[in-house]
Amino acid sequence: MSANANVLNSALGLPPLAKSAERMTDILWLLLVVGVGLGGLFAFKDRMDVYEVSILVGSVSALAAVGWYWRGIRGLSIAVAVLTAIALWRYGVHFGDQLSVGREALAAAQEKDFFLKFLVSSQSAIMWMSALYVGAAFTYFLALFTRTEYIGKIASVLVWSATAFGLAGLFARWRESYLINVDYGHIPVSNLYEVFILFSVVTALIYLFYEGRFKTRALGGFVMLVISAAIGFLLWYTFDRGANVIQPLVPALNSYWMKIHVPANFVGYGSFAIAAMIGVAYLIKLKMGGDGERDLLPKLEIMDDLMYKSIALGFGFFTVATILGAMWAAEAWGGYWSWDPKETWALIVWLNYAAWLHLRLTKGWRGAPMAWWSVIGLFVTSFAFLGVNMFLSGLHSYGTL
Amino acid sequence: MPPSTTPSLAPSSGARGRSLLAFLGSMNLAITLLVAVALASVVGTVLQQNQPYGDYLMKFGPYWFEVFRALDLYDVYSAPWFLAIFTLLVVSTSACVIRNAPSMLREMFTYRSRVGENEIRSMREHVEWPHLPMSVEAAAIEGRRVLMDEGFTFKETRVKEGYMFSARKGSLQRLGYIFTHVAIVVICIGGMLDSRIWLSYQEFVGKLTVETRSVPLSQVPEESKIAATNPGFRGNVNVPEGSKTSVLFLNVRDGYVVQNLPFDIEVKDFRIEHYINGMPKSYESDLVVTDPKHPHDPVKATIAVNKPLIYNGYAIYQASFGDGGSRLKLSSWQLAGGTAGTSQPVEGAVFQDIPFTVGDVKYTLELNDFRMFNINPVPDEHGKMQEKNFGPSVVFRMRDTTGQAREYENYMMPVVMEGRPVFISGMRDQVGGVMRFLYIPADRDNSMATFMDFYHRLHDANLIDQAVQSMLAEVNPEAAKLPAASEAIRAMVEKFVRGGYDAMGADLEARVPKDQLERAFETSARVLQTVLSRMYVTMMNERGVKDVGGEKDERFLADSVAAINALVFYGAPIYLQMTGFEQIQASGLQITKSPGKNVVYLGSVLLILGVFMLFYIHPRRAWLLVRESDRGARVLFATTSHRKTLDMARAAQLMHAAMVAKFGVEPMKLSH
Numbered sequence A: 001m002s003a004n005a006n007v008l009n010s011a012l013g014l015p016p017l018a019k020s021a022e023r024m025t026d027i028l029w030l031l032l033v034v035g036v037g038l039g040g041l042f043a044f045k046d047r048m049d050v051y052e053v054s055i056l057v058g059s060v061s062a063l064a065a066v067g068w069y070w071r072g073i074r075g076l077s078i079a080v081a082v083l084t085a086i087a088l089w090r091y092g093v094h095f096g097d098q099l100s101v102g103r104e105a106l107a108a109a110q111e112k113d114f115f116l117k118f119l120v121s122s123q124s125a126i127m128w129m130s131a132l133y134v135g136a137a138f139t140y141f142l143a144l145f146t147r148t149e150y151i152g153k154i155a156s157v158l159v160w161s162a163t164a165f166g167l168a169g170l171f172a173r174w175r176e177s178y179l180i181n182v183d184y185g186h187i188p189v190s191n192l193y194e195v196f197i198l199f200s201v202v203t204a205l206i207y208l209f210y211e212g213r214f215k216t217r218a219l220g221g222f223v224m225l226v227i228s229a230a231i232g233f234l235l236w237y238t239f240d241r242g243a244n245v246i247q248p249l250v251p252a253l254n255s256y257w258m259k260i261h262v263p264a265n266f267v268g269y270g271s272f273a274i275a276a277m278i279g280v281a282y283l284i285k286l287k288m289g290g291d292g293e294r295d296l297l298p299k300l301e302i303m304d305d306l307m308y309k310s311i312a313l314g315f316g317f318f319t320v321a322t323i324l325g326a327m328w329a330a331e332a333w334g335g336y337w338s339w340d341p342k343e344t345w346a347l348i349v350w351l352n353y354a355a356w357l358h359l360r361l362t363k364g365w366r367g368a369p370m371a372w373w374s375v376i377g378l379f380v381t382s383f384a385f386l387g388v389n390m391f392l393s394g395l396h397s398y399g400t401l
Numbered sequence B: 001m002p003p004s005t006t007p008s009l010a011p012s013s014g015a016r017g018r019s020l021l022a023f024l025g026s027m028n029l030a031i032t033l034l035v036a037v038a039l040a041s042v043v044g045t046v047l048q049q050n051q052p053y054g055d056y057l058m059k060f061g062p063y064w065f066e067v068f069r070a071l072d073l074y075d076v077y078s079a080p081w082f083l084a085i086f087t088l089l090v091v092s093t094s095a096c097v098i099r100n101a102p103s104m105l106r107e108m109f110t111y112r113s114r115v116g117e118n119e120i121r122s123m124r125e126h127v128e129w130p131h132l133p134m135s136v137e138a139a140a141i142e143g144r145r146v147l148m149d150e151g152f153t154f155k156e157t158r159v160k161e162g163y164m165f166s167a168r169k170g171s172l173q174r175l176g177y178i179f180t181h182v183a184i185v186v187i188c189i190g191g192m193l194d195s196r197i198w199l200s201y202q203e204f205v206g207k208l209t210v211e212t213r214s215v216p217l218s219q220v221p222e223e224s225k226i227a228a229t230n231p232g233f234r235g236n237v238n239v240p241e242g243s244k245t246s247v248l249f250l251n252v253r254d255g256y257v258v259q260n261l262p263f264d265i266e267v268k269d270f271r272i273e274h275y276i277n278g279m280p281k282s283y284e285s286d287l288v289v290t291d292p293k294h295p296h297d298p299v300k301a302t303i304a305v306n307k308p309l310i311y312n313g314y315a316i317y318q319a320s321f322g323d324g325g326s327r328l329k330l331s332s333w334q335l336a337g338g339t340a341g342t343s344q345p346v347e348g349a350v351f352q353d354i355p356f357t358v359g360d361v362k363y364t365l366e367l368n369d370f371r372m373f374n375i376n377p378v379p380d381e382h383g384k385m386q387e388k389n390f391g392p393s394v395v396f397r398m399r400d401t402t403g404q405a406r407e408y409e410n411y412m413m414p415v416v417m418e419g420r421p422v423f424i425s426g427m428r429d430q431v432g433g434v435m436r437f438l439y440i441p442a443d444r445d446n447s448m449a450t451f452m453d454f455y456h457r458l459h460d461a462n463l464i465d466q467a468v469q470s471m472l473a474e475v476n477p478e479a480a481k482l483p484a485a486s487e488a489i490r491a492m493v494e495k496f497v498r499g500g501y502d503a504m505g506a507d508l509e510a511r512v513p514k515d516q517l518e519r520a521f522e523t524s525a526r527v528l529q530t531v532l533s534r535m536y537v538t539m540m541n542e543r544g545v546k547d548v549g550g551e552k553d554e555r556f557l558a559d560s561v562a563a564i565n566a567l568v569f570y571g572a573p574i575y576l577q578m579t580g581f582e583q584i585q586a587s588g589l590q591i592t593k594s595p596g597k598n599v600v601y602l603g604s605v606l607l608i609l610g611v612f613m614l615f616y617i618h619p620r621r622a623w624l625l626v627r628e629s630d631r632g633a634r635v636l637f638a639t640t641s642h643r644k645t646l647d648m649a650r651a652a653q654l655m656h657a658a659m660v661a662k663f664g665v666e667p668m669k670l671s672h
């Protein structure tokens, strides 16, 4: 048994098996997650259909498993749970068990309640997230140039906190959508505003995983740059277009498929974004003379390997997401494939990375050309993500600008 | 060692077939094709596909329209050239699997036990203990344990003076390769089953002609119809509430063909539910599906977006909605001649063509659509955009005998714009062109009557004359006596009524020197204003309104003058005002029969399994050779993978360390 766990750990590149005290906390973690999951299941089982139950069971199992191997997730989950609980508690204090209260009452409560106003309403949590991610970008670069381990640690803490706020903000928003109007209630992955938050959080999580696994913070600044760009867009979208206002779902999006298709897509987008930023770091290092004695950045070989790992992870999830999308399309539009621009661009992105993987794995290409390609890949991906909505018209009713 | 780069030996018999296979299954071709399909796919996303050909013609002009058509750019994804590269990719993938799979499968189940000592020593990740102070048996047991702990399976062979363990793990990764690539072929075959290849073939051999006219179903010829036995299709049909259909339309390029169904579908009711903010919440239809073979056993179901009905392998989806022939009551206001400003009632239904004559000119009124709700963004008093419901509207075209038509959309009720209620009519003279709007001010009763009365009076020369006379009598009694003066003013007013400010300006330009033009125009406009104002006051008095002249009246007059000026560009002999309606909706159904769907899903499951196996199973082989040496045991160990990654190197190091721990001795040579 322990031998098997070690095999798994080494396959995942994690430290060998924990000592018994740590094993205790592992088990506590499992009990906690499963307990909370079952609690939720029994508390809300009358309000959920079979798909929602399976999505809940799936998410809880995934969380339990991920947290088992990656301890960082545990603290994060608890922080998110606490922040979300505060939000729910404050809404509970104001509204009792009313299901919905309308926009005005919600806004009034958010205005006069200290916790909601400054911490845990979705809007303030998202602002915290934004500030912390951008702060983390600066801090990582500061740590890089001053070669200070301690500052790097601060940067990591900033990213973890930002992620906690982002996730808590999404959960709070979920609740708020019901508070505005029961009819409006939906999981917040339904428009560009919401998925930009999702993108930031997912990208940060994948990055944090690599940071822990490869024990280097040198790439943090680069990854936080993409996230900061997403934050920039998010803020513009909030203040210029009022996109943060919660709107009801259009009929086409009212489906349980959305809950799994969209998040799977963002694991793909996030990984591709990370690969591109590692590509940037790689090219910069190469330009400055490659590997040397007192390097700021990781060895070229390591970055190259990380780039591959990111793209492989992204490719896997993107494959899943595209197939889920096809299954959803079969149910909403009547055909699993319609050559709608969004679908077609998903295929283009997929083929592009398939070509990349073949070149690397079977022709053994490495280095600068692959780094360039992964940077260009981000432009292709961004077009599929954003450009299609902005410039092309089609069946995807999702977030026009 | 990537299998595809391994040159295939044995050029003897069937060498040509094999070299074709080698070409088709080559990595270079594969990568080229992957990129080629990606690039080709871009085309169809940039150019909107399968639009009416008229739109393309308008957009590109006749020359490029033909060029693009010859390249099949309006339906790229069914174009022969596109299908050809796509097919080539599938063929190439199949060739690749055929070439690689047999050896991979064989390799999955074998241990490479015939590897010699020197071969092991030549591997990158190898280590050697030339003198271990333990027996051969003990060393073998310890070494074996490391292999087991790492999850290897192995084969143990006796060799001279010792043991050889040839080990492997993660062999399933090869299966990942096979799954992934077979999946691609499977998915494409499934997709082909659902494609229109059969239909294109029928068209190619002349058994099917695409109908491009829009004619009633009864007039569609037999050679544009497809039997219900067609194995797979995807098409649309609009069914008005209370009606039935047993056919479907498959859009093909700029036309369609009719697909017969083995059952009929009646739409009992179509509903749109709205959220409280007016956004649509759901679209639903109540259907009754009846198989003629079992007429007394109909299936009743309610479908909605994301909730189709699956009936005998046919899937029936809520795809869209539209008008089903709503009955409309209209007033037709004349816009020209002595009858301008008077109206007659007209009755009709959406999709009906109504011929009419104005003067001697014949027109056809084509009623195209009725819309119950029109949510549009309008600036509120703070200038912020707010969604606002403009209420019902009718969409129609007016076609003259030359076939020229303009499209109009008229709102039934006045909409408050900048604080004043106005009737809105949108007009465009080209399909897909920009709508321009005419605003006709509504009166105190929210009706058009006052404006139309005014407009009517402006076509009456006597009434204009009276106003001009009374004005002249007041401001310039001398001029009032000159017939030429009043004549000229009346002519000017008539110019304006028939041709707007433009006509007035053109007239002045012809008569007045350039340097005085601006002043002349200003003066004329002022005179015009005075005459119109007088006529307005007279009219209002006659309509029983006494205290005319407040700000409301000024605005109404100014809006009326603006509307009259705009009417010049309106391009229609009548203004059509909707006065009543009985809405009949149509549900837009999409019906598919998709024999390839399960094949595609099977391929998808294979693909997901395959991709994750390829990425996350780390294939490795290892060899452990334990032999006698003069002072105990001699151990040689190496591990390798066809996947050379950093993880692989790290895993090798970990194993070396594990062996050191077991043997208690550092190896002689570490190879990194």
Ligand code: HEM
Residues within 6 Å of the ligand: A312, A354, A357, A358, A361, A362, B002, B003, B004, B025, B026, B027, B028, B030, B034, B089, B092, B093, B094, B096, B097, B173, B174, B177, B180, B181, B184, B611, B614, B615
């Ligand atoms: C639509 C077409 C194709 C797709 C989507 C596709 C996809 C993939 C993927 C995702 C991988 C995994 C990369 C990895 O191991 O990390 C792979 C590997 C591979 N593919 Fe393809 N492939 C396609 C066509 C082809 C063709 C035509 C060939 C023939 C030359 C080919 C040969 C290979 C080989 C040899 C590997 C490496 C297997 C290994 O290293 O274990 N592929 N392919």
